[in-house]
Amino acid sequence: MTEETNEKVLSILANIKNNQENAEDSEKLEKVEVISGSKQKLLKKKDPIMGKPKSGRFWKSKRERFSSINKTKGLRQDFVKKTALRIDLQRTKELSKQVQEELKQKELxxxxxxxxxxxxxxxxxxxAEIVQVITNSAKLKRMKKKQLRFIEKRDTNKQIEASK
Structure with missing residues (x-):
């Protein structure tokens, strides 16, 4: 390394040491003793500087409770924009309902x-069926099982009357 970089590194190290000493001094000053009756309470105790986590995951920061997080109310829109947005949303809902109704109707x-x-x-x-009337019931008894499967009972009088 060159002399300039050595000097810069040494000055950075010195700054870090000074900051640590200042932090320890300020910690001692921030411990304020308040006497109320016979009890003593310590107020404003700062957390010590965190070392390397046990898990080795140095990028994971210490979690805060949700109650301690500062919440913002967000940007407030003016009345005109809000009503325009509401009307637009209502129009899109109506259009989507209409499209769904059309799809249902098409399906039906x-x-x-x-x-x-x-x-x-x-x-x-x-x-188109070919109808053959069986008047002799003895024929049915002589038929084989396979032929009997194809036989169906029909009322032929209705068909004859419908065709007239």
């Missing part, structure tokens, strides 16, 4: 259309 319409299509398809399927 889509479901209704689907139901109608399923119903129409079922009707078309019934119309």
């Amino acid at each position: 319409n889509r479901k209704e259309r689907r139901r109608e299509n399923i119903k129409r398809a079922e009707e078309n399927k019934r119309k």
Whole structure:
């Protein structure tokens, strides 16, 4: 190191030592004894200089209680801005409700259309069926299980009347 840097380092160290000594002296001065009756109370006791934390996390500062933190009320807006903001917020809420209602309506319409299509398809399927009336019940007894599965009972009179 050069002489200038050595001198700067030494002067910084001297300043630190002076500050520590001044802090100790001021601590002694700040201990004020107040006599009330027979009891003695110490007021304004400063915390000692904190050393290295046990955990090794030097960047973590000592926590304060929430009650000791100074709270600010924040910036206050004037009445005109506040009312304009309120109206704008109300308008956006109405728009969002309107959009949600439209989406619900679209969904309901889509479901209704689907139901109608399923119903129409079922009707078309019934119309396209080939119907064969079985008058002889003995035929049913002779049929195999697989054939019996395909047999369905229908009222053919309604279909005949509807087609007229």
